[in-house]
Amino acid sequence: MRQTMATMALVLAAGTAAAQIAPAVVYSMGEKFDGSFNEAAYRGAERFKTETGIDYRDFVVSNEAQFEQAHRRFARLPANPIVGVGFLQTAAVTTVAKEFPALRFTVIDSVVDLPNVQSVLFKEHEGSFLVGMAAALAAKSGKIGFVGGMDIPLIRKFACGYEQGARHANPRIELIQNMTGSTPAAWTDPARGAELARGQIDRGADVIYAAAGTTGLGVLQAAKDRGKLSIGVDSNQNHLHPGSVLTSMLKRVDLATYESFKAARDGSWKAGVRVLGLKEGGVDWALDRHNAGLIGAEMKAKVEAAKADIVAGKITVHDYMSNNRCGA
Amino acid sequence: MSARPAGLPRWVDVGLIPACNVALALGVAGLIVLAIGESPWRAIRIMVTGALGQGEAIGYTLYYATNYVFTGLAVAVAFHAGLFNIGGEGQAYIGGLGVGLAMLALDRLLPGWLLAPIGLALAALFGAAWAAIPAWLQAYRGSHIVITTIMFNFLAAALIVYLMVNVLIAPGSMAAESREFAPAARLPMMHEVLGMVGIKVGHTPLNLSIVIAVAAGIGVWLFLWHTPLGYELRAVGHSERAAVYAGIRSRRVVVASLCLSGALAGLAGLNEILGVHHRLFLNFVAGAGFTGIAVALMGRNHPIGVGLAALLFGALQQGGAELAFEIPSITREMVVVIQGLVILFSGALAYWLRPSFERLFARGSG
Numbered sequence: 001m002r003q004t005m006a007t008m009a010l011v012l013a014a015g016t017a018a019a020q021i022a023p024a025v026v027y028s029m030g031e032k033f034d035g036s037f038n039e040a041a042y043r044g045a046e047r048f049k050t051e052t053g054i055d056y057r058d059f060v061v062s063n064e065a066q067f068e069q070a071h072r073r074f075a076r077l078p079a080n081p082i083v084g085v086g087f088l089q090t091a092a093v094t095t096v097a098k099e100f101p102a103l104r105f106t107v108i109d110s111v112v113d114l115p116n117v118q119s120v121l122f123k124e125h126e127g128s129f130l131v132g133m134a135a136a137l138a139a140k141s142g143k144i145g146f147v148g149g150m151d152i153p154l155i156r157k158f159a160c161g162y163e164q165g166a167r168h169a170n171p172r173i174e175l176i177q178n179m180t181g182s183t184p185a186a187w188t189d190p191a192r193g194a195e196l197a198r199g200q201i202d203r204g205a206d207v208i209y210a211a212a213g214t215t216g217l218g219v220l221q222a223a224k225d226r227g228k229l230s231i232g233v234d235s236n237q238n239h240l241h242p243g244s245v246l247t248s249m250l251k252r253v254d255l256a257t258y259e260s261f262k263a264a265r266d267g268s269w270k271a272g273v274r275v276l277g278l279k280e281g282g283v284d285w286a287l288d289r290h291n292a293g294l295i296g297a298e299m300k301a302k303v304e305a306a307k308a309d310i311v312a313g314k315i316t317v318h319d320y321m322s323n324n325r326c327g328a
Numbered sequence: 329m330s331a332r333p334a335g336l337p338r339w340v341d342v343g344l345i346p347a348c349n350v351a352l353a354l355g356v357a358g359l360i361v362l363a364i365g366e367s368p369w370r371a372i373r374i375m376v377t378g379a380l381g382q383g384e385a386i387g388y389t390l391y392y393a394t395n396y397v398f399t400g401l402a403v404a405v406a407f408h409a410g411l412f413n414i415g416g417e418g419q420a421y422i423g424g425l426g427v428g429l430a431m432l433a434l435d436r437l438l439p440g441w442l443l444a445p446i447g448l449a450l451a452a453l454f455g456a457a458w459a460a461i462p463a464w465l466q467a468y469r470g471s472h473i474v475i476t477t478i479m480f481n482f483l484a485a486a487l488i489v490y491l492m493v494n495v496l497i498a499p500g501s502m503a504a505e506s507r508e509f510a511p512a513a514r515l516p517m518m519h520e521v522l523g524m525v526g527i528k529v530g531h532t533p534l535n536l537s538i539v540i541a542v543a544a545g546i547g548v549w550l551f552l553w554h555t556p557l558g559y560e561l562r563a564v565g566h567s568e569r570a571a572v573y574a575g576i577r578s579r580r581v582v583v584a585s586l587c588l589s590g591a592l593a594g595l596a597g598l599n600e601i602l603g604v605h606h607r608l609f610l611n612f613v614a615g616a617g618f619t620g621i622a623v624a625l626m627g628r629n630h631p632i633g634v635g636l637a638a639l640l641f642g643a644l645q646q647g648g649a650e651l652a653f654e655i656p657s658i659t660r661e662m663v664v665v666i667q668g669l670v671i672l673f674s675g676a677l678a679y680w681l682r683p684s685f686e687r688l689f690a691r692g693s694g
Contacts (some may be wrong), residue, residue, distance in 0.1 A: 055639065060660045061655055063614040065533060065604070066649055072531075073653055087502040091605070101532070111500045151493055152504045152610070182482070182489040184611050321502065 023261045024079035025050070025058040026070045028086030030187050032060050034214045036234040037253060041085045041108070042258030043235070052265065067092035075100040081264045084108065087154065093117060104269055106260040108253055109154065111273055119273045120256040124154070125161030126310055128209075128250040128284030129317045130167025130303050131231045134247050134285060135207040136173045137299045138229055138287050145205035147196050147219045149187045149212035151179040155319055158211040158233070158249075160326035161317055168306065168315075176200045178242075180215050190218030197222035197230070207231065207246055220245055229294065231287070242290040250284045252276065267283045279311045336682070336689055342633075345681055346674055348691055350640070352681075355675035357666040364653055375666075379643035385650070387518060387522025387532025391604070392633075393642030395420075395596045395613075396532070397541040399620025400638050401548050402593035404629040408552055409585035409679070410565035415462060416593040417579030417617025418484030419455040423594020424601040425488055428608035431601075432506060435513035443513045447602045448540065455594015456587040458484060463586035467579040473586070482619070504525070506608040515603045535603035537595070544592060545631040551588075561585045575645070593617060626651025626675045644670060 012113040026047050027038040037062075045056050057079055057268050060071045067089045074082050075096055084093045097105045104116055111119040135144045146162055148155040161179060168172045178196045180186035193215035197208050201223070208223055209231040210216030216233055217240070223230035224244040228306040232238065232248035239245075256276065263269040276282020285303065287295060309315040322328050358368030379389045406413035413419075427447045434443060462476035492504040518534040552558040563571040564581045572578050600612040611638040623641055627633030648663035673680075 058656070061647075061651075062649070062660050062663070064609075064612065065388075065391070065614070068533075069649060070653070090503060091607075116565075150610075152488055153493065153497065154502065156493075182485040321500075324497070324499075 018025065021054065021264050022077060022079045023056040023264065024074040024082045024084065025056060025257060026084050026089060027058065027060050027066065029061065029088060029184055030092055030213050035237060036213055040086060040253035041083065041233045041257045044254030045261065048261040064088060068095055071096040072151065075103055076300055078103055080104055081106055081260055081269065085253065104264055108256055112209050115119050118260060118271050118301045121273065121275045122251050122282050123275065123277030124158050124251060125185040125250065125283065125317045125319050126278045128161030129165035130151035130285040130307055131209060131249045132162035133303050133306055135209060135231060136166040136169035137302065140244055141204045141206045142172065143204040143301055145174065145176045145200035145208035146312050146320060147193055147208060147210045147212055148179045149215055150182060153324065156326065157320040160320040162209055164317055168301065176203055177206050180212050184290060187213035187215055187263055189215045193218030194222035198226065202227050208318065220242055226298060236286040236288065238288055238290040243293060245291060246294050247291055248286040250286050252282050278307055336686060340685055341690065345685060348676040348681055349678060350670060351548065353670040357669050360665060361658065362406045363507055364657060366657060367648040369654065371651060372659065375647035376583065379647030383645060384530030384532055387529060387534040388646040389642040390538055391532060391534040392645045393510050393638040394538045394541045395616040396619055396623045396638035396641050397595050397635055398544060398596040399546040399617050399625030400627060400634040401544055401631065402589045403624035404579055404634055405548060405618050406589040407590060409561045409582060409623060411473050411582065411586060413477050413586060413589045414621065415459060415480045416620045417613055418481035419458045419593035420596035420617050421484045422458040422614045423451040423455035424597025424612055425608065426594065427598050427601045428506060431509045431513040440512040442514055448596055451594045451598035452591035455555065456591040458589025459586045463583040467582040471653055473532035489610060494606065496608055500598045504610055508607045513602065514606050533604040535601035537603040540595065543593065545635055584679040602639050621673050622675055648655045
């Protein structure tokens with residue numbers, strides 16, 4: 001009954017004007033303002049709101065059972081399209097998208113093969129390759145660090161791209177890797193992030209890349225306190241410590257969210273898999289006034305050259321997830 | 329623990345005082361809601377209807393409560409033996425692993441009516457085994473149970489992350505998740521069971537585990553108060569030296585009680601893995617093991633009390649989610665504050681009102 005009503009509402013909405021959509025976002029585990037992954041999705045939704053004046057609904061879950069609940073609640077409003085941020089929502093989006101075949105869903109960082117779901121994947125390994133090069137070129141000691149959140153395939157993908165980029169710039173580079181923990185608290189523990197970063201600095205690391213949600217903020221802080229360099233992730237984090245954050249690996253979750261909303265409004269929304277790499281502008285390294293003093297002309301030229309080569313297909317960055325190994 | 333203080337009718341002690349505690353907590357929470365500029369009435373209404381308003385809300389509340397009954401009973405059983413088992417989180421996690429491993433190995437070979445009891449047995453067995461090591465260390469080596477069980481939570485998390493990421497991950501999966509079990513390997517969902525007898529309710533994660541939870545509550549009650557081992561367990565809890573003097577082999581009782589405790593906690597893993605998700609993934613316990621401690625304290629370590637406290641916590645969890653959904657300015661953190669206030673008033677400050685009531689009733693009867 002509810003479902004038929006949702007369908008009818010949708011048909012009505014489609015009939016009157018393309019502009020009448022009611023978008024919604026379900027964030028990944030953790031905080032909305034994590035300065036990183038979730039916040040990127042929030043910015044994308046906000047941008048849509050400013051440009052079009054159309055408000056959206058959003059929800060932060062406190063446990064995994066709530067993903068399905070949140071999607072179903074939004075679907076009943078009906079919200080449309082509904083964006084699920086993060087691979088943890090795969091099962092929830094699959095279930096709810098089947099129940100509401102007339103609504104449109106977008107899932108980020110995962111693939112759901114249904115006719116009303118758009119799946120957005122990012123080539124994090126390509127973006128990480130670029131910041132890995134920058135790290136290796138900036139590290140005078142020849143040692144660089146990586147702090148991940150949990151030891152899961154997605155984070156290994158970041159680490160693997162980073163390592164390849166660093167070796168591309170300096171084959172003798174030494175990489176120190178740490179994961180923060182084995183529970184989801186690993187994403188929200190800046191104190192531990194700072195501790196790990198200090199440990200890596202003590203072992204000689206000059207540049208540390210954090211791919212660990214809010215935990216990464218601690219890494220960035222520790223690097224600044226010790227006069228070393230750090231690399232931010234997902235959102236542009238250069239402004240957090242100008243002169244200390246070397247660059248950020250941009251993962252344009254904001255773009256994916258914004259484009260899903262906008263396409264739904266314009267009537268050009270399509271189901272299927274979208275893979276956003278360097279070529280599509282889905283990942284990149286961040287250059288702005290906050291890190292202009294840290295990126296020398298030579299470094300910039302080398303990284304930009306590699307970027308052009310990756311876009312042109314002359315350099316292939318290995319994707320950890322393709323074979324669950326870092327290496328072909 | 330179960331002794332009733334003199335001077336108060338039983339209905340006041342187990343009914344009126346807890347109700348006043350919850351009302352006080354909600355009153356303070358209401359002030360906070362008022363302070364951020366929202367209507368406390370509306371917030372309360374959303375929480376209550378969100379938790380108990382219709383079939384689907386009740387389904388979610390009972391689903392959360394199922395986990396809390398298992399972990400609450402686990403803490404309660406250990407408590408009666410004088411042991412503070414903080415390892416429910418890890419034991420539930422490992423219990424779920426046991427179910428998952430069994431299903432991944434057998435789901436295509438055996439029929440569903442055989443898989444469910446196997447899952448039940450393995451959840452209990454794995455949970456018990458995970459508790460057995462700290463139990464043995466406590467009984468025979470004097471390592472403090474609080475320290476070892478809490479450490480074993482981290483060991484469980486590390487072990488499962490390792491297994492999920494390196495061994496059990498479904499090929500080509502983004503998330504560290506196993507493949508989905510075959511359709512035979514699942515406990516019947518409550519909305520399916522009720523649908524068969526003609527009652528239509530919404531789609532919720534509530535499954536047959538709740539029946540097992542009720543049975544576990546009755547079983548714990550029978551065991552503690554109507555069996556010799558249950559008597560020995562409570563004797564050790566009251567005074568270990570007296571128990572030894574009476575001829576009870578207290579070390580064996582310590583190990584047995586913690587194994588039972590771990591087995592009960594492990595069943596929360598059964599609810600999540602075989603009941604709801606039908607695959608293994610990370611962090612499916614989601615704090616239910618720790619909530620179980622509060623549930624047991626609030627339920628005064630009695631199965632009936634644990635059941636009621638589990639219902640309250642389930643309702644808070646579900647109603648809180650609805651609250652955050654309906655009133656966006658009440659964030660998830662605010663909901664945690666409200667839940668914390670309820671725990672504070674009905675757990676930590678449980679005896680706070682008693683002197684006033686005692687005076688009141690002494691005057692009334694005198």
